[in-house]
Amino acid sequence: MTTTATMAAVKFAQENQERFVEELKALLRIPSVSTLPEHAKDVRAAAEFVAAELKRIGMEHVRLIETATKERPGGHPLVYADWLNAAPAADGRPAPTVLCYGHYDVQPAEPLDEWKSPPFEPTVRDGNIYARGAVDDKGQMWMHVKALEALFSVGEGRLPVNVRVIVEGEEEVGGEGIAMFVREHGDSLKADVALVSDTEMFAPELPTLCVGLRGMIYTEIEVRGARTDLHSGMYGGAVPNPFVALAQVIAKLKDADGRILIPGFYDKVVSPSADELKAWQALPFDEEHYRETEVGSVSLTGEAGYSVLERTWARPTLDVHGMPGGFTGAGAKTVIPAKALAKVSMRLVPDMTPAESFAKYKAYVESIVPAGVEIEVRMIHSGDPIVVSTDNAYVKAATEAMHTVFGKETVFVRGGGSIPIVGDFVRELKIPTVMMGFGLPDDNLHAPNEKFHLANFYRGIESIVLFLSGVGA
Amino acid sequence: MTTTATMAAVKFAQENQERFVEELKALLRIPSVSTLPEHAKDVRAAAEFVAAELKRIGMEHVRLIETATKERPGGHPLVYADWLNAAPAADGRPAPTVLCYGHYDVQPAEPLDEWKSPPFEPTVRDGNIYARGAVDDKGQMWMHVKALEALFSVGEGRLPVNVRVIVEGEEEVGGEGIAMFVREHGDSLKADVALVSDTEMFAPELPTLCVGLRGMIYTEIEVRGARTDLHSGMYGGAVPNPFVALAQVIAKLKDADGRILIPGFYDKVVSPSADELKAWQALPFDEEHYRETEVGSVSLTGEAGYSVLERTWARPTLDVHGMPGGFTGAGAKTVIPAKALAKVSMRLVPDMTPAESFAKYKAYVESIVPAGVEIEVRMIHSGDPIVVSTDNAYVKAATEAMHTVFGKETVFVRGGGSIPIVGDFVRELKIPTVMMGFGLPDDNLHAPNEKFHLANFYRGIESIVLFLSGVGA
Numbered sequence: 001m002t003t004t005a006t007m008a009a010v011k012f013a014q015e016n017q018e019r020f021v022e023e024l025k026a027l028l029r030i031p032s033v034s035t036l037p038e039h040a041k042d043v044r045a046a047a048e049f050v051a052a053e054l055k056r057i058g059m060e061h062v063r064l065i066e067t068a069t070k071e072r073p074g075g076h077p078l079v080y081a082d083w084l085n086a087a088p089a090a091d092g093r094p095a096p097t098v099l100c101y102g103h104y105d106v107q108p109a110e111p112l113d114e115w116k117s118p119p120f121e122p123t124v125r126d127g128n129i130y131a132r133g134a135v136d137d138k139g140q141m142w143m144h145v146k147a148l149e150a151l152f153s154v155g156e157g158r159l160p161v162n163v164r165v166i167v168e169g170e171e172e173v174g175g176e177g178i179a180m181f182v183r184e185h186g187d188s189l190k191a192d193v194a195l196v197s198d199t200e201m202f203a204p205e206l207p208t209l210c211v212g213l214r215g216m217i218y219t220e221i222e223v224r225g226a227r228t229d230l231h232s233g234m235y236g237g238a239v240p241n242p243f244v245a246l247a248q249v250i251a252k253l254k255d256a257d258g259r260i261l262i263p264g265f266y267d268k269v270v271s272p273s274a275d276e277l278k279a280w281q282a283l284p285f286d287e288e289h290y291r292e293t294e295v296g297s298v299s300l301t302g303e304a305g306y307s308v309l310e311r312t313w314a315r316p317t318l319d320v321h322g323m324p325g326g327f328t329g330a331g332a333k334t335v336i337p338a339k340a341l342a343k344v345s346m347r348l349v350p351d352m353t354p355a356e357s358f359a360k361y362k363a364y365v366e367s368i369v370p371a372g373v374e375i376e377v378r379m380i381h382s383g384d385p386i387v388v389s390t391d392n393a394y395v396k397a398a399t400e401a402m403h404t405v406f407g408k409e410t411v412f413v414r415g416g417g418s419i420p421i422v423g424d425f426v427r428e429l430k431i432p433t434v435m436m437g438f439g440l441p442d443d444n445l446h447a448p449n450e451k452f453h454l455a456n457f458y459r460g461i462e463s464i465v466l467f468l469s470g471v472g473a
Numbered sequence: 474m475t476t477t478a479t480m481a482a483v484k485f486a487q488e489n490q491e492r493f494v495e496e497l498k499a500l501l502r503i504p505s506v507s508t509l510p511e512h513a514k515d516v517r518a519a520a521e522f523v524a525a526e527l528k529r530i531g532m533e534h535v536r537l538i539e540t541a542t543k544e545r546p547g548g549h550p551l552v553y554a555d556w557l558n559a560a561p562a563a564d565g566r567p568a569p570t571v572l573c574y575g576h577y578d579v580q581p582a583e584p585l586d587e588w589k590s591p592p593f594e595p596t597v598r599d600g601n602i603y604a605r606g607a608v609d610d611k612g613q614m615w616m617h618v619k620a621l622e623a624l625f626s627v628g629e630g631r632l633p634v635n636v637r638v639i640v641e642g643e644e645e646v647g648g649e650g651i652a653m654f655v656r657e658h659g660d661s662l663k664a665d666v667a668l669v670s671d672t673e674m675f676a677p678e679l680p681t682l683c684v685g686l687r688g689m690i691y692t693e694i695e696v697r698g699a700r701t702d703l704h705s706g707m708y709g710g711a712v713p714n715p716f717v718a719l720a721q722v723i724a725k726l727k728d729a730d731g732r733i734l735i736p737g738f739y740d741k742v743v744s745p746s747a748d749e750l751k752a753w754q755a756l757p758f759d760e761e762h763y764r765e766t767e768v769g770s771v772s773l774t775g776e777a778g779y780s781v782l783e784r785t786w787a788r789p790t791l792d793v794h795g796m797p798g799g800f801t802g803a804g805a806k807t808v809i810p811a812k813a814l815a816k817v818s819m820r821l822v823p824d825m826t827p828a829e830s831f832a833k834y835k836a837y838v839e840s841i842v843p844a845g846v847e848i849e850v851r852m853i854h855s856g857d858p859i860v861v862s863t864d865n866a867y868v869k870a871a872t873e874a875m876h877t878v879f880g881k882e883t884v885f886v887r888g889g890g891s892i893p894i895v896g897d898f899v900r901e902l903k904i905p906t907v908m909m910g911f912g913l914p915d916d917n918l919h920a921p922n923e924k925f926h927l928a929n930f931y932r933g934i935e936s937i938v939l940f941l942s943g944v945g946a
Contacts, residue, residue, distance in 0.1 A: 214706060218805040227769025231919070232792040233687060233890025236820050237731070237784035240774045243793035244727060251724035254717060256843065258710070296700025301713045301845040311710035319705045320716035321808050322799030327816060332647070332691040332853045334818060335794050342716070343800060345807060347709050370729065372774040380805045417706020446704070
C-alpha cells in the first residue's frame, strides 16, 4: 500500500470520527454482560451487531461460531470474519495475515449507584465516553473494525494485508469457548501475527506496546477439621479450628517481606534484560505517587531490592482473594466451622510453568498441614506467562505506527495480569501477538464510571491503519 | 413443707405427665424464632402463652415487660411473675426467694430438609419429643412452670418458698433485653438464689449440676490495605494483601500446640482444685470415643498436659469463626481486597476478666501489625467466667433433689460455653445460680432434630419440686 493510500485511510478515519462514536454508542447500549445468564440475549445481540458491521465494511465469510455445547450450555458465540485476498509482495511472497482479536462481552456494572451516568447509556463528558465496556473491550475492538473500514474504503474494497477477525463473548468469564476453538480448529485461524487491543498505555500521550504478561495459577485450599460445625464454647480448646490452621498455612507461604517460601518456586524465574530494566527506569513512574494516588495504603509491600515495576511485571507473587466458610454475618456466632477455604493465586513469570509451580506449591502446603486437620489443594485455572520478542517485523511496524500517530517514541512495557488468549495464540497457533492498547490507567476497568478517552479511540484507529499498512508493505 | 406434702407434689406431677407433654407441644408449635423479624408475632405469642399459664397455676403479678425501645425496636418482651407469700421459718427468718429463669425463644430451624419431623410439629418417638426448642429451652422452662403447678396444687395455693419467675425471649440473640432489665431494675428481681435449667447432664442417667462456665470476649479484627479493591494481576507484588496480613496475625495468636501467645493472657487463670480435678477424672469420659463420635477430626488439638475436660472447662481458648471480605463465590476472581475481617473469640476462665483480656489481646495484635496495613480490633460482646461455690445450702438442696430423683450421686461439672445471664445475676443481683439442667449430649441443640428425652422432662419436674421444697425447708 502506498503512503498516499495510507494517509487517505487516516484522513477517512479522521473525517468519520463522529459517526464512529455514534456506532460505538449503539454497541455500548447493548448490556452484553457475559457472567449473567439473564443477559444471554444481549450478549448474542452484541455478537450480531459486530458481525453485521464486519459484513457491511467488506469482510468475507462473516459468521457466528457457536461455542455452547451440552457440557457448556451457556457458551456465547464467537464472531468470525476474514479477507484473504491481499496481493503478494513484489518478490512473490504471499501477503502476511493478521489475526485481529477482541471481545464484545463486558463485566457486570454493579454497584450501579456509583455511576455518574448509567452504564448502558453511553455519555460523552470532557472528551471521554463513559459506559461499561467503553475501553474493555468494545471501544478498542471497534477501533479494529473502523481501521479496516477506512482501509477498505480508500482501497476500493481491498486491504493491504490478509486479515482474520475473531471476537469472543466470554473474555470476562474466562474465555473457555475461544480457547477450545483455538485448540480444536486452530487451522481456521492460521495467521502470521495476532493483534490484541486490550491493554493500556503506560501514561497519557505515551504510545505503549505491551511485550510481556504474567501467567497465573488460581487455587483453592480446603481445610477440614471436625465432621460438623461445633459450638466454640463446648468444644473450644480440644477441637481443630480450620481457620486457625489455614492462617498458619498462609503465614508460611510468604515471609514478612513478601518473598514466597515455597521451595524452588523461583528456580525458573528469568530476569529481564539489562536493556529492559534500563528502559523501565526511564518510564515516568514515581513509586510514592503510585502509592498515594493509585493504591492508598500506608506503605507498599513486596520483595526488597526490586522496583514496583519489577515486582508487578517480572516477579512472581502470591495473593489471597477470600476465605469462605464459617460465620461471616454481622455480630457474633460462636461456631467452630467444620471447614474453611482460601482462594489463593500466584502470578508467574517466564520461564515458570503453571504445572510445575502448582506441583511445588501443593507439595509444600501438604508438608505443613497443622495438627488435627486435613487439607486439599485444588487448581481452579491457570495461564502461561508470556514474553514477546521485540525483534520482529510486526513489533517494529506497531512501534512505528504509534510513533507516527503520537509523535513520541513508543515504550515497551509488560503487564502484571494475564490475557490467556495470548498464551493460546503462542501455544496453539505458534504466532506472536502485538499488544497495542489505548486504554489509560484511570479508565476504571471493571469498576463504576468506566471510560475511554476519545482522543485515544481516534489515535488507536489511526495507529491500526498504519500498522496494517506497515505489515502489508 | 413436709415430706408428705412434697411427695404429694411429686405424685401430682407423675399423674399429670401426659397433660404436661400436651401443653409443652402447644408451646413448641409456636415458631418463636427470635433472630427472624418475620417471627416477631410468634415470639410474642409464646410470651403470652407462658404468661397465661403462670397466671392459671396461681402465680401473681403476671405481666409482660416490654424491652423494645427506640434504639432496640425489635426487643422481645420478658414474662414476669411472682409469689412472695411464703411463711417465715420457725425461727422467724423470712422464707428465701428463688428466681426461676428460662427463655421462650428458639433458634432458627434451618436446614429444614434435615428434620425427620417438622421442627414446629412436635412429635414423640422412642421416648423423646422432637421439635425446635424441645430442650433449649421451652421444655426445660416448662419444667419450672409444672413444678410450681404441682406445689401450688398440693399446697392449696401456696408454695414452700417465695418465687419469682423471669422468662426472656432474646436468649438466642444475645439476651440484651434482660441484661438491661437486670441492670436497671435489679431490685424488682431481688432473690436469694437463681435457678437456671438450660444446661445438660454429663451422661444419660447421671444427675449433674453445672458449677462453672467460661466467659468470653467476641471480637473482630479488621485489616485495611489499599483504598479500594485492586486487580491482583496489575498490583500483585507491590500492594498489601489484607488476608495475608490477617493470616500472619492469626498465626501469631496461638502456637502449634494451641497455647495462646498473647503476653500475660494466662496470668489470672485459676486452676481447678485437686478435688475438682479428681472428680472430673472419675467422670465417664473417653477422649478417643469423644474424638470419634462427637468431633470426627483426625485428631484432637489443644494444650499439652491438660485433659479434654480441663481444656474445654478450665482453660482459656481462642477460635476464629469466619473471615469475611474479598471474593467468596465459586470459581476465580483476582481481587486484592481493600479489607478483610476475622471474627475471633476467646473463652475465659476464672479469674480472667473480659476487659483485661481484651486489652492484652488488642495491645498484642497492635504490636504485630504487618507492613502496609492498618488494623482495628473491636469488641463485639463479652461475658464473665463464673464458678459457683458448691458449699452453700442451695447447691446442697439441688444435689439432694437430683440424687433422690435419679437414685445416683449428683456430679459437679463445668460448661465450656457461656450463659451471660448467670454472670449478670452474680454481678447485678449478687446471688448465686443453681444450674440444674436435664438435657443430654445428643439432644441436637441449635441443630436439626432437636429433642428432649421425656424421662428427663419428668425427672426434671420432680427434681425442681424437691429443690424448691428443700430450699424452703
